[in-house]
Amino acid sequence: MAIPATTPAQPDGATGVLVLADGTVVWGKGFGHVGEAVGEVCFNTAMTGYQEVMTDPSYAAQIVTFTFPHIGNVGANFEDVESKVDGAVGCVVRHSVTPSSNFRAEQEFGDWLAAKGRIGLSGVDTRALTRRIRMQGAPNAVIAHAPDGKFDIPALLRRAQDWPGLEGMDLATKVSRHAQEDWGGGYWELGKGYGRADDDTAKPHVVAIDYGSKDNIFRNLVKAGARVTVVPAQTSLEGIEALKPDGVFLSNGPGDPAATGEYAVPTIRALLDKDMPVFGICLGHQMLGLAAGARTSKMHQGHRGANHPVKRLADGVVEITSMNHGFAVDNTALPEGVKETHVSLFDGSNCGISVKGKKAFGVQYHPEASPGPQDSFYLFEKFVGMLEKPE
Template sequence: MTDQTECTAGLCPDGATGVLVLADGTVWWGHGLGREGSTTGEVVFCTGMTGYQETLTDPSFAGQIITFTFPHIGNTGTNPDDHEAEHPFARGCILRAPVGIDSSWRATANLPEWMRRNNVVCVTGIDTRALTIRLRDHGTLAGVVAHAPNGIFNLEHLLHQARMHPSPDGLDLATRVSCQQAWEWPDTQSGARPWHVVAVDFGIKHNILRCLAAEGCRITIVPTHTTAREILDLAPDGVFLSNGPGDPAATSHSMIPEVKRILSTGLPVFGICLGHQILALALGAKTSRMMRGHRGSNQPVKCLATGRIAITSQNHGFAIDPASLPNDVIVTHTSLFDGSIEGIALQGRPVFSVQYHPESSPGPKDSRSLFRDFVGLMQQYRHSSAPRRYATALP
C-alpha cells in the first residue's frame, strides 16, 4: 500500500494500520509495525543495504525517522551483539516491503518483536523510492509515523505534531545521549594496554570503542560536560571526540573552550563525525546544515594526499564551511558526491578528524587504518620532547 494523498483528503484506506504524515501536508499510507502509537522526528533517508540494527541503535540518529532505501529490511533478524548503543535512538523507521521471516544463525529475535520491545514505531508498505526522491529534491522534512491496529488516525493532529517538531538547526542532542559519568570500556580493563585514550561521548558508537581496543588502547569515556582539566587529570595519551547527533554549533558552546585547552597541550586528538565538526569549530571554522545530508554505508571519499578512494559509512546532516577554515587547517579528504569536506588536519600538530565513520558497523572497513594512525601519533608524542605535565599546560 503506497497511496500518497494530501492530509485533508479522504479517509484511511481499507486495511491501512500505519501512516506517515510529513510537515508539507502529504500523507503516505501503509501498515504499522513495532510499537503502537506515534512518534515525531526529522525524516531522513539511509542508503545502506545492510546493518539496520546498527543504524537504529546509532546515537547519531537520535531525533530522526529513518527511511531505508533498501527494500528488504529484517531478513537477518536481530541479536544483542549488533547494538551500537544500549537501546535504539532513532525515533522510528519507514520500510518498503513487509518484514519476512528472518534467516540467520545469529538471530535471537525477529525485527517486529525487537521493535515492540524497544519502543520503535515503524510503517511498512511505503513507496520509499518516491519518498527518497522527495527528500533528495526538497531536503529533509519533519514528520510523524503512526501505528494503529484499528486503522483510526487523527490526521489533523498528526500534521500539527509534524509542523511543531523543532528544526535541527540550533538543536543540542548530544548532551541528551551522552553518558552522565565517566566509565571504562570493559574490554580494556585487563591485559597490556599501552595507550590510554579519553573519549568524549557525544553519542559514541560501540564499534569505535572496539576498534580503539583492538589497537591496544585502554579507553575512558567521559560526558560532554567534562572539562579539559578533568580530562588531563586522567593522564591520557590521546583524546578522542566522538560521533553524535544534532547541530554541532549548538553542541559545541560549552565544549569549544575545553577543546581549545586540550589542543594547547599538544596531545594527539582524533575526531569522528560530530567530533570532527566540533574540532573544526574549536579551530575557528564554521559549520552549516546540509540540504539532505549523507546517510548510508556506500559513500565515496577521496584522500587528497594519495588520490585513493574509500567507500565509507556516514551519518550527518551538517558539514564544515570550506571558506571558514583557518590557514593552518588543511583539508585531507573530500566527498565524491558533492565535494564537501570529509577530513581535516592541523598543520604541524598531531590533530586530525574525519566526517565519515572508519569503524563502519554497518559498512565497509576501508578506513580502519585511521585508528592505527591515531595510535602512531600517540606513540610519537610519548617519545617526543613534548611536556608530559598536563597541569602546567593549562592557564
C-alpha cells in the same frame, strides 16, 4: 497549515502513517512500537546493518527511510546493538517484514522494535519518498502506529509543524552516558562474539568524550592498541586532564554541532592549545573544525549509507565509507590553520581535516562501521600510533 485537498484517503488495512510538516500524508502498515514519534525524515542507502543504524545515537530524533527493500529479514540480535541509548525514533520500509532467516537471529525485527520503543511503517513507496527528500530536503514529520487504524491526522500534522527541527538543537547530552567508564570490550569474531580488552597500563591511554558514541569505535581503538576511558559529553577540561590521557577522542553524535559546541568547543580548543593529540569522528570531527576556527552548516539532504566514496587528498586513494550526517564542515571557508584531507566524491563536501601544527585530525565518515570493509581502519592506527606511550 491545512491538510492539502489531495491528501489520500486512508486505505483499508492501514495501521500506520507518516505525516510530513507540509501536510503530505503517507499511509502504510505499522509494526513495532504502538504510538507516535516526531523527527526529521532521512534516507539510508545501506543494504545491510539496519539494526546498527537503528541503534546509532547519531540518528536520535530521526525517522530513517531505508532505500533497500528487504529490511528485517535477518531478524535482530543482541550483538549488533551499537548503543544502549536512544537511536532513530522510527523507520520506513518498502516491504512488510518477513520471518527472519539468519543463523544469528535471536528476535524478530518487529518484536525488537516494539521492545525498544521504535515505530515501523511498511508498504511505502520509499523511492518516491527518497526522491522527495533529495529534491526538497529532509522534512520534519510524525510517524504513528495504531493497530485499530484510528489516527487524528490534524493533531499529528500540528505536532510535525510545531517541532523545531535539528538545526540549533543539542542532543548530545540526551544520548551521552552519564558516568565515566573504563571500556572493557574487545573486537568481535564470528563464532566467538566480543572479546575483552586488557587493562595493560603500558598501552597509550585514550580518553573518549561520548557525544552519542557507537560502541564499535571503542573496540577499534582497543584493537589499534589503546586502553580507553569513556567520559560524558560535558566533562570539563580539568576532569579530562585528571585522567592523564595520552590522547583524546571526540565521538560521533546527533544534533547541530554548533549547539553542542557551546559547551564542547571551549574544552576542545583548550586541548589543542595544550598540544593534546585529538581524533574526531562525525560530530566530533565537526566540533574539532569549530574549535580550530572553521564553521559548520546544515546539509540539504545529508549523507547516510554504507557505500559513500571519499577521496584522500594526500595520495588520491578512494575509500568506501559509511556515513551518517546532516551537518558538515564548510570547506568553502576553511581558516588558514585547517587543512582539508578528505572530500566526498558524491558532492565534494568536506570529509576530513587536520589542524596544522597539531596532532589533531578528524573525519566526517565512520571508519568503525567496517565499510570497504577495512578501508579506513588505518585512522585508528594513525591516532594510537601518534600517542606518546607512558614511561
